[in-house]
Amino acid sequence: MRPGRYAVRTGSKIRRRALLGGALGASLALPWLEVMGDLKRASAQAPVEPKRFVTFFVPGGYYDGFFWPEGESETDFKLPYILEPLAPHRDKLLLLDGIEVKTAADGFGHPHARGMSALLTGLPLPAGPFDFFIGGPAGFPNGASLDHVIGAQIGATNKFKTLEFGVLWPTYENGALPTNIISYSAPGQPAPPMSDPYEAYLRIFTDLGGSPEQLAAAELRKAKKHLVLEATSREFGAIRPLVGVNDQQRLDEHLAQLKDLESRLDLSGGTLSATCHKPDPAPTPADRINYGTGGAVGELGNGGLDQGVSARMPAIGKQMMDMLVLSLACDITRVATLAWTDAASRAYFPWLGLNQNHHYYQHFGSAQDHATIFNWYMQQLAYFVGQLAAIPEGDHTLLDSTVILFGSEISEPTHHGRTRVPRMLLGGGKTFNLGRRLKFNDASHNDLLVSIQNSFGITANQFGDPKYTTGPLSGLV
């Protein structure tokens, strides 16, 4: 990594933020990135600073032979079946073959849980209250995830420091679990995904656009909400001394969320422009996913998401991806995760002609059927990358300033492998040297997290469990 380069960039970021503080909401007709476009970037050769971080999580791993290109060449390789959909974006991806989730050797919880939890935390799971079929009862990882760490670093001026999108959440009714969460806002504090497109729409895009009357009403609500949240903080302060030490910690956690919410009330929920608009068509109440009491979980083939809901996955996935792209284009957030489903997913894929759920194919079905599912997921990733690439931003595209981390929680599904896990980086302009396939010899996944955090100006040489962190991965830049 090149620390000096990012140190310089940090300075320009501060100036930009100060400017924004003054001009906020007043007259920015264009997304600020266009207005504030770094003049030095006028040359197409100039590096594009990463400004956004997206994690794209797909469960289920791959069978040997379906995911990694053969041969040794860094640049001359053939994309195997699963990755074929990414061919149009080949020069924007960096395949990382040989990454091991070393933390999965330690701690507690099912291997699916260990891999999913470690994806963005780099941590093993502690012992805890959540029972698993194998691996021992586990709790949530004791650290914030990379998306939240980066969000705290770069998201100060955005309506949302981070956004967590889900597509289907088959274990919804079992609540947050180490098998269905990749984001943690603080140690042991899961940040569950938005799993209902209409709810996500209401949450993210309510402030965008609107008639003068709607905007005036929104202003009044906002003004009242400031008073309400300040007064609520006072109530928390009054109650705090009446409860025990653990409960004080619970209330503090709750209050911290309210304070964060209040600090963001006045941040722009986006300004309409050529590239920033509401989702079209916007999700409606008819798009709600009635998880209701649905969403079964069990072990080894037991349970499953209602097949009717599963059948909506392509449509919901597109809605969620489109909203993610727009929330970046509108600068409503700069950090987001998209988790397609839980680990050990019970989602069904009837549109692929497959009549069993994903987890079934991870253990019993044919490797080809399993790969068919993963190939479909890669089609979705290709769509997402294509959407980002279609949005101009100065002399480059949104994709060029977005670092996408792609990952799955395991490699070989039958035995829940933790070596050669699916990992790649996409986008990110000149941050990383793209268009290549790198081979590592069981390099630690934590080192990849370090490389990513470094690219956002966080210079620490360590992320997650220090036992498995040696510094940034070599050869990425």
Add this chain to the structure above:
Amino acid sequence: MRRELKHLASLVVVGLATASCAQTAAPGSAGQPAAGAGGGGTAAVPDPTNSDCQALSPGPSPLRRLTRFEYNNTVADLLGDSSAPANRFPPEEQSLGFDNDANVLRVPAVLAEGYVTAADDLSQVALANLASFTGCNPADFVGNRPAETACVKALVTRFGERAFRRPVTVDEQTRFQELFETARARFEFRDALDTVLQTMLLAPQFLYRVENGSPVPAAPGVEAVDEWGRASRLSYFLWGSMPDAALFDAARAGTLQTSAQVRAQAERMFQDPRTRTVVGHFHDYWLGLLKIDGQGKDPALFPDYTAQIGPLLRRQTEAFAEYLYFDSPGDLTTLLTAPFTLMNGPLAKYFGVSGPTGDAFVRVELDPTRYAGVVTQPSILSWNATANRTHPILRGKFVREKLLCSSLPSPPNNIIDQRDSVTDPNATERERLEAHRQDPSCAGCHVLMDPLGFALENFDASGRWRDLEGGKPVNVSGELTGTDADGAFVGPVQLASQLARSKAVETCLVTEWSRFAIGRGETAQDACGITKLSQRFQSSGRSLRELVLSMTETDAFLYRTPPSAQVAISGSTP
């Protein structure tokens, strides 16, 4: 071929399987509380400082937060708003199967935001009719600031007492008055009032069950929960909602001081339909019934298992439980052995039973050689199966964990389901599990589960009776081991009658209700309470109604460990 190699590899791994099941088998037979799975329940060893069970021992008293169920019910009672806004909140973290374990509930950003959105929405609806909500008619005096202030003051006193479930303090009254005045300087009367109402609905006094207590002179380190707190404990346990006027009156009048007074209120409340809902809710979580709603079955094998069937099966078990707790002198033996169930018209059609029509669930007599109580409820049999086949391991695990409260150790990592490695396509599920018996490293644990599941092989993956599996008669012989009711059995009815003899099952049900009632897993300090409850349960003839009511007379229900004595849990997770 590649797959088979993998299976062989896994067999090697299986060699590492723990042999620890022998030591961690079913709970003791002497009325000992069982250790719960998942680290929450650790009451196997009673409190050595209270060996004669004479000392008051409430156990830990963590701050409880309203669950989605409780939030919805509360706003319905408080504001008459039946929009169920908590359905939009993220689901609770669950431990020991329940949604109300105070030790694991967290407040992620989406929940904090959900509360803010719900408070706003609820307030707008409530304030749509200002006169009816405030009890004064603002049209008469808006602009007359002293009159406005008086109106708001009266509202805070009256509404605050119901929202906070105790009288508002002088300081609270002052703070809300100040908030109103600050807001009123900028906004219209209605909008200023809106800020007060929203704040009340976001305050910890509303979202959490903040309690007060007073020292018990004879029991250092223990406090009696005050009567407002006891009123809320009663209402949230028995109704999943805030206290009603009679409970508030009792708290105000000081008539919740003795356990007999509390018990009397519980008996009154038990008559209210809201307790039925709570009993259904308890069974949803205890038995994992919610898992069935989204579970589909292979349409090629079970064409009439439509999307409606799962929820109906769940409702059937709820109705069966409600019948036992409310509509008959139900006892544990009946819960475990009843040769009847409840069905409505659509379910009767599904099962080919004549009698019930319409949507109401009514009692239906079943063949007593086939059906016996809760283990033969199709809901449980169906969700403990896959889409296309039965799953004796899961069914056996269910009986061990949910009915015997056993904690089964996890299988070794990287184990895989080997049922498909049996090459004979006509092999029965029982035959596919033969390896568990042959391999000693598997047998240690699986002997506790598989044979119980075998007894239930008369029920197919959709929960319906079958005599044949793949053309062969089903072998339903098995053996119950490691319990106080050991013995061989043949079929579901004999299994059920053995369970009905087991004191461990009795203690297990007491333990499950206790977890639900006090909102946490049991600890050593609860051992005496659970023993007393078990004795009470036995002497009542194992009356289910008595079991629920006696929950309200325990130390854990009436007393608390004061906040100053709360033991800090190390680490970042409270």
